[in-house]
Amino acid sequence: MAKLKLALYWAASCGGCDVAVLDINEKILDVAEMADIVLWPVALDFKYHHIEAMEDKSIDVCLFNGAVRNSEQEKIARLLRAKSKTMVVFGSCACFGGIPALGNFTDRAEIFERAYVEAPSNDNPGRTFPETVTQVDGGELELPEFYDTVLTLAQVVDVEYFMPGCPPPVDLILKVVDALATGQLPPVGSVIASDKALCDECDRKKEDKKITKIWRPHEIIPDPERCLLEQGIICCGPATRGGCGLRCIKANMPCRGCFGPPPGVLDQGAKLVSAIASIYQTNSEEEIARMVEEIVDPAGTFYRFGLADSMLKRKRL
Amino acid sequence: MKKVTIDPITRLEGHGKIEIFLNDEGDVEDAYLQIPELRGFEKFCEGRPVEEMPRITTRICGVCPGAHHMASVKATDAVYHVDPPSVAKKLRELFYCAHMIHSHIAHFYALAAPDFVLGPTSDPAQRNILGVIAKVGLEVGGEVIKHRAYAQDIQATIGGKATHPVCGLPGGMSKALTEEERRDFEEKAKSLVEFGKFSLKLFDDLVLANKEYVNLIVGDIYTMKSYYMGLVDAQNKVNFYDGEIRVVDPDGKEIARFKPDDYLEYIAEHTEPWSYLKFPFLKKVGWKGLAEGKESGVYRVNSLARLNVADGMATPLAQEAYERMYQTLGGKPVHATLAFHWARLVELLYAAERLLELCQDDEITDPNVRIIPTATPDEGVGVVEAPRGTLFHHYQTDEKGLITKANMIVATAHNSAAMNMSIKKAAQGLIHKGKVVTEGLLNMVEMAFRAYDPCMACATHTLPGQMPLELVIYDSNGEVVERLTHHTHSEPLGIKVASVS
Numbered sequence A: 001m002a003k004l005k006l007a008l009y010w011a012a013s014c015g016g017c018d019v020a021v022l023d024i025n026e027k028i029l030d031v032a033e034m035a036d037i038v039l040w041p042v043a044l045d046f047k048y049h050h051i052e053a054m055e056d057k058s059i060d061v062c063l064f065n066g067a068v069r070n071s072e073q074e075k076i077a078r079l080l081r082a083k084s085k086t087m088v089v090f091g092s093c094a095c096f097g098g099i100p101a102l103g104n105f106t107d108r109a110e111i112f113e114r115a116y117v118e119a120p121s122n123d124n125p126g127r128t129f130p131e132t133v134t135q136v137d138g139g140e141l142e143l144p145e146f147y148d149t150v151l152t153l154a155q156v157v158d159v160e161y162f163m164p165g166c167p168p169p170v171d172l173i174l175k176v177v178d179a180l181a182t183g184q185l186p187p188v189g190s191v192i193a194s195d196k197a198l199c200d201e202c203d204r205k206k207e208d209k210k211i212t213k214i215w216r217p218h219e220i221i222p223d224p225e226r227c228l229l230e231q232g233i234i235c236c237g238p239a240t241r242g243g244c245g246l247r248c249i250k251a252n253m254p255c256r257g258c259f260g261p262p263p264g265v266l267d268q269g270a271k272l273v274s275a276i277a278s279i280y281q282t283n284s285e286e287e288i289a290r291m292v293e294e295i296v297d298p299a300g301t302f303y304r305f306g307l308a309d310s311m312l313k314r315k316r317l
Numbered sequence B: 001m002k003k004v005t006i007d008p009i010t011r012l013e014g015h016g017k018i019e020i021f022l023n024d025e026g027d028v029e030d031a032y033l034q035i036p037e038l039r040g041f042e043k044f045c046e047g048r049p050v051e052e053m054p055r056i057t058t059r060i061c062g063v064c065p066g067a068h069h070m071a072s073v074k075a076t077d078a079v080y081h082v083d084p085p086s087v088a089k090k091l092r093e094l095f096y097c098a099h100m101i102h103s104h105i106a107h108f109y110a111l112a113a114p115d116f117v118l119g120p121t122s123d124p125a126q127r128n129i130l131g132v133i134a135k136v137g138l139e140v141g142g143e144v145i146k147h148r149a150y151a152q153d154i155q156a157t158i159g160g161k162a163t164h165p166v167c168g169l170p171g172g173m174s175k176a177l178t179e180e181e182r183r184d185f186e187e188k189a190k191s192l193v194e195f196g197k198f199s200l201k202l203f204d205d206l207v208l209a210n211k212e213y214v215n216l217i218v219g220d221i222y223t224m225k226s227y228y229m230g231l232v233d234a235q236n237k238v239n240f241y242d243g244e245i246r247v248v249d250p251d252g253k254e255i256a257r258f259k260p261d262d263y264l265e266y267i268a269e270h271t272e273p274w275s276y277l278k279f280p281f282l283k284k285v286g287w288k289g290l291a292e293g294k295e296s297g298v299y300r301v302n303s304l305a306r307l308n309v310a311d312g313m314a315t316p317l318a319q320e321a322y323e324r325m326y327q328t329l330g331g332k333p334v335h336a337t338l339a340f341h342w343a344r345l346v347e348l349l350y351a352a353e354r355l356l357e358l359c360q361d362d363e364i365t366d367p368n369v370r371i372i373p374t375a376t377p378d379e380g381v382g383v384v385e386a387p388r389g390t391l392f393h394h395y396q397t398d399e400k401g402l403i404t405k406a407n408m409i410v411a412t413a414h415n416s417a418a419m420n421m422s423i424k425k426a427a428q429g430l431i432h433k434g435k436v437v438t439e440g441l442l443n444m445v446e447m448a449f450r451a452y453d454p455c456m457a458c459a460t461h462t463l464p465g466q467m468p469l470e471l472v473i474y475d476s477n478g479e480v481v482e483r484l485t486h487h488t489h490s491e492p493l494g495i496k497v498a499s500v501s
Helices: A016-022 A025-034 A048-052 A071-083 A092-096 A099-105 A108-118 A170-182 A268-278 A285-294 A298-302 B050-060 B065-079 B086-117 B129-136 B138-159 B179-208 B211-218 B260-265 B303-309 B316-329 B339-359 B411-430 B439-450 B456-460
Strands: A004-010 A035-039 A059-065 A068-070 A084-090 A133-136 A139-142 A146-151 A161-163 B002-006 B017-022 B028-034 B227-232 B244-248 B254-258 B267-270 B279-282 B379-386 B389-397 B403-410 B469-474 B480-486
Touching: A004 A016, A004 A071, A016 A025, A016 A059, A016 A170, A016 B086, A025 A035, A025 A170, A025 B129, A025 B138, A035 A048, A035 A059, A048 A071, A059 A071, A059 A092, A059 A170, A068 A071, A071 A084, A084 A092, A092 A099, A099 A146, A099 A298, A099 B050, A108 A146, A161 A170, A268 A298, B002 B439, B017 B411, B017 B439, B028 B411, B050 B065, B050 B389, B050 B403, B065 B086, B065 B138, B065 B379, B065 B389, B086 B129, B086 B138, B086 B179, B086 B339, B086 B439, B129 B138, B138 B179, B179 B211, B179 B316, B179 B339, B227 B303, B227 B379, B227 B389, B244 B303, B254 B260, B260 B379, B260 B389, B279 B411, B303 B316, B303 B339, B316 B339, B389 B411, B403 B411, B411 B439, B411 B456
Parallel strands: A004 A035, A004 A059, A059 A084, A084 A161
Antiparallel strands: A068 A146, A133 A139, B002 B017, B017 B028, B227 B244, B244 B254, B267 B279, B379 B389, B389 B403, B469 B480
8 A cells, every 4th residue: 555645744733743743752753654744844755846746646644733913824825735636724822713823802003113112122213123035245135024913724725624622632633543453434513522511521520610709820729630620710611522531620720722612612612611600609799799700810711722713803994 | 037936845854845037147146045834832822821821822733832831930920929849840851851862862863854865856756764773773763663662651651642741830730740650761771871872973974984975064055153052050051941031142152141031032933935933033133134144143052052152061971971072072052963963872871860850859749740820920931941942921910910911932933033044054055066966965955944943833833813613592482592793802701591481
């Protein structure tokens, strides 16, 4: 059987999804056995011109991580879509926008102003900003255009599969490796994770979901056996897809929603607002007002990983 | 002029391209390392709770999230004026040694070694980690994979996940270490010390025994005289987790030593229109452009810089390795850029020895790993040595502890000017009139930045924002019951529960 052609690419990313692939440890050798990796900038020396020279649909599978927030990333997303039979949306940024999508609470002008002028270590009285074209002795230097809005991969190209997670856990990555090895792919459109919400997979003691106070994680030392939400610590478990192995919960820290919404939920943030509001103990207006004040930064907490994919999408420009 | 492009640069973390301008004679007139990426953390972190910053800023980088997690949590301690319990600091440092180990193993074996194991101008299809394993054999390859996995496991046990750990909170850690975990770590640490020794021996056999490689290391095209910066402890030994920032000049003389809080007096950042990455420089020397030497404010960080800046290593085997490196290369400071690879392996050994020390510390399984902060939060700076260089996190908050301003100067950014200069020097030295510009030659230009083990996601981070939100509540007939709007992050989002009939 001919070896599969596999490509891995990173857009507005942190590199963590690529490290996650390396974390399959010795199984990377099995991958090398069944596939020729034709693009993986972190580890291999193939360049864009190698991909441009390939026939359309000659790459069997492309694992694309990172959100799309500049013109180069959009261009390469489209290029890889043309050259690939199957696009796997790899990691929370590509799936939902991820942490970079918090940038949708602002825009290019504000970002540039802070990064290149306002920040206290800047020495830029001339207000120099990165330009898409700069003339230098000898010719021109080009940079991609930085967009106002962070996009998910599916907002740019058609895709086949979704692997949420920041980063996706090794056992789910190995599921995909197995599927490639055996040729037994799930139905197109599948999300390679659990079909339940994280709460359903959490083995902490759950008693009565009624809270009278919200605590920030550093304000108390919680009981390590009991549901964090029941102890008043905001945990995004009720409206987050499971499958992550409860990695954060096991470290005594609340879920922040990186696996995105569970099946059937259109807007993870709104679902979380509803879930938290529904366990408030009291109906007194004063008590409710106090508890609402105790949720600092609701927008950044309920839309921590999913702003680009949400119904909100971004602040109005 | 003719333009030769390398796009994208590979075997590093992050995005970049190199543009080389050739004049009519075929010589290199100029070369540029352009970084096309930016995300904007410094803006979009505004309004976020400061205790969430250790979990948000890890996403600056998935190769060194541990470094951001530690710098960030130290900044949150400073913001809350809280001093964590001694066991918490030791546990953080233990986690952090494991982190340095993972990162240095990944860089040396996966990103750097292909150039030396397969050769700088070898077939690009083989010149990668898979080619290295094919050449050195499954046994050695297996040891590399196993030991990086040990480092990842230690971090995951303490931090929840190795990539994007969650354990750091202002006031300490979210979880204590059990005796069972400690015993497991101790065994892994012993094995890691052996692996550290093995890696240095491999470098000996593979690189130092090869005359061609030695000539590359000490040769002119990969050498640059600059200032150096790094964190040192009270005895002036390299320390990754804590200490003061020390700067030495190109002759090795100390010209500055400061606490994290004072960083703005020493470091400023310059901007060019052809890169999203800025160019930090020493304020007291000044920005003189992309130039070498004592008159230029360009400085370097990362492994070689840390060793140049310090008076030695704090553990015995690493100290021996440090002495041997300087003896071989003719004394301190060493300006040979490829020596960053060697220094990285000396640090790998130190991190393993220090990890073992901490695993054997009497306090390390003490369960009291966190205290609750009580002071009003305001401002703080946290600094660590990331694998790739000195890392600064500076936060200002309101009285509720929500970020009003954030500034990060991230490791690789400090090397921004130096990397540009290194690739230009390499290009000018390797590409001359009449010489065919081969893929292999271009890879040798890339080797000039690769030694810095750069992380461009880290270097370019930054971003901020305000969010208008309108919440409309409808009754079961679809009639609007309540319309709530939230325009600034200082107003709470109000949710009213209306009675439903």
